[in-house]
Amino acid sequence: MHLFTPNHVHLIAACYPPSSSLLTAGPEYRPNAQEVSRLTYYAANRPGKINKLGSELEKRVRTECTKAQSGNVRVRALLLITLSIIRALTTECRRDISLLSPSIVACIRITVDALSSDLEVCARAASVFTAWCTYTDGHVIGSDATLTENYISILRKFSSQSIIEIKSVDHELTNRTRMVGLTALTGAVNSEALYSSSSQFKPQVTSIIHPLLFHLLNADLSTLDDRAKVIKENPSSPYLAEFRTRPPLERRAASIHLHVDGESGPSSGDVLESCLRAFSHLLQHSNGGQISHIMLAAFESLDALKGWERLEQCRWFAQKTCEWTQYQYRYAVPSQLVERLLSTQDLPVSTPQQSTLAAMVTTVFTSPVPLVNLSTSDIVSNLTTLVSRRVGVDPEDALLPALIECIASLGTHVYYSDQIQDLAGDLIGKIVAIETQGLSGRDRSRNDKSRGQAIRCLLAGLLGLMQAADNHEHVERSDEKEQSCAQDGSDLPRKTVGVPSQDPHTRISNRTRISPELWHDTLSLFCDRDYAVRNDYANAFISYLSNEVPKRGENTAIQRLTEGSHGHQASSINMLLFGDSTTRSLRAVHAYLYTLATASSLELVVSPSPSPVCSASGDGPVINILPTTPDTGSGLQLNGSDSRGSPPTSQVSERRSTATTARSRKASTTQRLLESTPSIISSSTCASLSDYALILHVMTVVQNQTPIRGLLTGLPMVLALHGATQIQDGADAGSVQRSKVIRELLTRVWLAIGQVWDCKELVDLAEKALSCMPEPSMLPSRTHVEADILSLREQVPFPPVEPDTIVTTSWQGVDAEEALSLIVSARATQEATGLDRQGLLRRFSAKWSAESALKDSVEPQTNNRAHLGEGISPLLRISPAFMAIDNLSLQSLTRSVRGVGVTDLREALEGRGNASNPALVRPPSVSTLDHTSFDLGANRLALTRSKSRGKRRAVTAGAGDVRDVLNKLGIGKQNGASLLKASFPPYRSDQRTSPRSPLPPYHT
Known part of the structure; x- marks a missing residue:
């Protein structure tokens, strides 16, 4: 028997009004203010009593909830007062909130579990919950298992309350109930309890994100935009938006009021605004890992809500x-x-x-x-993988156009100059791999269709990537121009936003254009066995040629080229004549177009075991020397690292092996394709009318976009193709039919050349030939397709003819010799190329073949081949050919290309540069003589200093070392020797005794 009531119990009991006035205490149901102050003062100054206060309040809440469930009105009033007392203690005892937290959270859970249908009680419990969320530091979440379980249960209850649908005529009751739940969730979103424990973040956010997405998915877009605009213009109150940046003692807890007499309840728009505010606060307070958990929780909620259809x-x-x-x-x-x-x-x-x-x-x-x-390379790699998988499942999959848009949309975010080129390199590498290796599948016919569809999808993505990047830049420039005009007060320019400007003074794009070397790997698609691939690739190449290929030295710069200095003119002409990257690509283009026009079959089976050494004919093996590409680098490597010093990785080796395999297969296939190409057109030629229309379209665009390069690389191919049409009299009808179509094609190409170079005589000659055609044109019209690129276009075949029918025709089109004479005599061509009539005739009359054009399209590996004379080591004479092969065993032949400077001279004077070959001189930063070998254990980059370093004598400088460095610096008489000769000078027996050898002026 207790004779005395404990002080903390007495203080709590004193806070309640008399029992007789409980029914009239509404609607506020507040405790006695003076007694609550005494209670909070007692708790704040006696932290040791807080646990007892919490236990007593938890006991009262449990008892009152049990009785209130049965409909006891007096006990319900006591429960509301008790919750007010708990909130007062939470606010005033914020310093010791961790001691009171288990009891507070337990009281809230007991209340919402027992009386979830009583809106007024739930609102009072939500107010207590918001106060606790405001002042807690969150460390108790995860460390106290019971408290964590109660806290998660409370979140689930308020989450369910946020989306409750009350079957009542009064919609205000539903909105009030939802507002209570959303306000409680907003308190949790702005609380440290959500973000302090990484392990407990996901279960919390799973409960929070579900009601937020529910309201978002069921709202109209116009309403969403309006409420988002309100949130942006009128942020929430400071103690909700910024409380996490304030110390806990300076924070304020929000009070939740259920309803005010005389005012209407919240509308659906108010509920949506509260939802969006909670969602925005959740995102603003989360880091990268937490954003990932939010997205995963959102995906689960969309699955449960079936929201993917919205x-x-x-x-x-x-x-x-x-x-x-x-x-x-x-x-x-x-x-x-x-x-x-x-x-x-x-x-x-x-x-x-x-x-x-x-x-x-x-x-x-x-x-x-x-x-x-954002790792755009990883994004595009994942998207291309997804394209391949979906095409393998179904070549007509409905998801493919959307995936193409995803790839293209990456072009709207360009953050560094080479980003589009890097992304294009990834896409082109995937295209080459699919082209040569195909897609895995059991059904060969379906696999072939999937292969072509996959290539078309990636081509569409590549084309969209370039167009999106350009359109985005044009839009940005238009916005900048509009802003500058608005600031100056001038009129805005009359130009459609997003349309490329035709002003010749338009600012050049900041991004790096896709290099022709990178695009070169795709040119073989002109001869792909699938017509849909050939058609789509022709459109993609035309777009690339029009927008990406640099036009330096072409017709837009002919006047500047001829009026400039002789040195600049000579260098530009030399670049155009002997080949830059664009010229080499155009050589390959014309070689593949010629092959497409004359080949008897494009159905070539790729060798299952590719190798850089492949047999090309029965005469013996042919070594295909593959050019270096950006994938493998342009130089040799030392110790498994590239020229930038990055360590080798398994991913780099795997990509290199894949690229080598793809290029080897392509080289083998191209070689066999060239072998199957006859010298004269016959009825067995596999090209269709649509293919010849493609060839005409591409060649016309080449002549218009790159006139000088197109003329130098295309005119020999035109003459060779004209020679292939010289069939004998009495040939079969199919051969005559194809010969006539090719002659018409060539005539139209001559017409394009005459129009580009303003050669009126050639234009008249071509137009006269076209007007004398005995029959209508068989070539189908071409239109550039920009939308719906995956739609199948029918291939137009040649009309059937009787096998024994013999057809003769006297129409020969344009006389090639006469047309050639006119174009080489034109003043414009002579001024643009820097060659006279005889020079142009010699260049265009040289024998041309597709195989030689492909060989000329390969970039030469070194400019010093002319210097490789008799005195050069045989290893150096054969090494340029091997440099093009991905052979890591040749890395020991690497040579330094570092420039010679003052540091080298200082080292030579100190005696540290006593090696005759600069490639063999150890770099000053790493010395293999002064250190032991690399430790392959835990610390791979650590170097162990040798014990003999302190005892080593200083090495004096030799006169020969200093002389070599001075010669390289250009001090003294130069003999014109190249770096190659300086590194490996030929040995001569009379070299030391010859009195005629030149000596520098500083020799003594």
């Missing part, structure tokens, strides 16, 4: 997620979208989820919200 709302969600996320963590949003999309790659049929995810990715990339730290 396409526009999902796109709005993706865009706002990026916009409201912190700047440095936005990369997590598209990364998670692509990862989720990649996880569905093996589904037998495309689903709304896949289409929506692809649209969300495109929305994120095309939105004006900037993204940083």
Whole structure:
């Protein structure tokens, strides 16, 4: 028997009004203010009593909830007063909130579990919960298992309350109930309890994100935009928006009021605004890893809510997620979208989820919200992998156009100059791999179709990538111009935004254009066995030639070229005549077009075991020396590292092996294709009328876009193709038919050449030949297709003819010799090329073949081959050929290309540069003589200093060492020797005794 009531119990009991006035205490149901002050003062000054206070309040809440469930009105009033007392203690005892937290959270859970249908009680409990979320530091979450379980349960209850649908005529009751739950969740979103424990973040955010997405998906886009604008213009109160940046003692807890008499309840728009505020606060307070968990939780909620069918709302969600996320963590949003999309790659049929995810990715990339730290290379790699898998599942998969848009949308975010070129390199590498190796599959016919469709998809993505980057730059320039005009007060220019400007003074693009060397690997697609691939590639190449290929030295610069200095003119002409990257690519283009026009078959089986050494004919093996490409580097490597010093990795080796295999297979296939090409057109030629229309279209664009290079590389091919049409009389009808079409093609090419070079005589000659055609043109018209690139276009074949029919025709088109004489006599061609009539005749009359053009399209490996004389080591004479092969065993032949400077002279004077070959001189930063070998254990980069370093004597400088360095610096008489000769000078017996050898002036 207790004779005395404990003090803390007495203080709590004194806070309640008399029992007789409990029914009239409403609607506030407040405790006695004076007694509550005494209670909070007692608790704040006696932290040791807080646990007892919490236990007593928890006991009262448990008892009152049990009785209130049965309908006891007096006990319900006591419960509301008790919750007010708990909130007062939470606010005043914020210094010791961790001691009171277990009891507070337990009381809230007991209340919402027992009386979840009583809106007034739930609102009072939510007010207590918001106060606790405001002042807690969150360390108790995860460390106290019971408290954590109660806390997660409370979140789930308020989450369910946020989306409750009350079947009542009064919609205000539903909105009030939802507002209570959303306000409680907003308190949790702005609390340290959500973010302090990484292990407990996911279960919390799973409960929070579900009701937020529920309201978002069920709202109209116009309403979403209006409420988002209100949030942007009128941010929430400071103690909700900024409380995490303030110390706990300076924070303020929000009070939740259920209803005010005389005022209408919250509208659906108010509920949506509260939802969006909570969502924006959640994103603004999360880091990169937490954003990833939010996206995963959102995907689960969209699955549960079947929200993938709400396409526009999902796109709005993706865009706002990026916009409201912190700047440095936005990369997590598209990364998670692509990862989720990649996880569905093996589904037998495309689903709304896949289409929506692809649209969300495109929305994120095309939105004006900037993204940083985004690995675009990983994104495009995942998307190309997904394209390959979906094409393998179904070549006509409905998801493919959306994936193409995803790839193209990457071009709208260019953050460094080489980004588009790097992405194009990834796409081209994938195209080459599919072209040579195909896609895995059991059904050969389906695999062939999948292979062609995969190439077409990647080509469409590559083309869209370039166009998106250019359009984005034009839009940015238009916006900048409009802003400058608005600031100056001038009139805005009358130009459509996003349309490329025709002003010749337009600012050049900041991004690096895709180099012809990179595009060179795709040129073999002109001769692909699938007509759809050939057609799409022709359109892609025309777009690339028109927008990406540099036009330096072409017709737009002919006047500047001829009026410039003789030195600049000579260097530009030398570049055009002997080949830059564009010229080499155009040589390959014309070689492949000639092959397409004359080949008897394009169905070549690729060797299953490719090798750089492949047999080309029965006469003996032919070594195909492959040129170096950006994938493998242009020089040799030492100790498994590239020229920049990066360590070798398994991924680099795997990519190099894949690239080598693809190029080897392509070289073997191209060689066999050239062997099957006859010298004269026959009825067995496999090209169709559509193919000849493609050839005409490409050659015409080449002449218009690159007149000088097109003339120098294309005119020999035109003459060779004219010679292939010289069939004998009495040939079969099929041969005559094809010969007539090719002659018409050549006539139209001559017409294009005459128009480009303003050669009126040649234009009249071509027009006269076309007007004398005995029959209508058989070539189908060509239109450049920009939209719906995956739609199948029918190939127009030659009309059938009787096998024994003999047809003769007297129409020969344009006389090639006469046309050649006119074009080489034109003043414009002579001034542009720097060659006279005889020089042009010699150049164009030289024998041309597709095989020689392909060989000339390979970049020469060194400019010092002319210096390799009799005195040069045989190893150096054969090494340029081996340099083109991906042979890592030749890395020991690497030579230094570092320039000679003052440091080298200082080292020579100190005696440290006593080696005759600068390639063999050890770098000053790493000395293999003064250190032992590398430790391959835990510290691979550590060097162990040798013990003999301190005892080593200083090496004096030799006169020969200093002389060599001075010669390289250009001090003294120069003998014109190249670096190659200086590194490996030929040995002569009379070298030391010859009195005629030149001596520098400083020799003594």
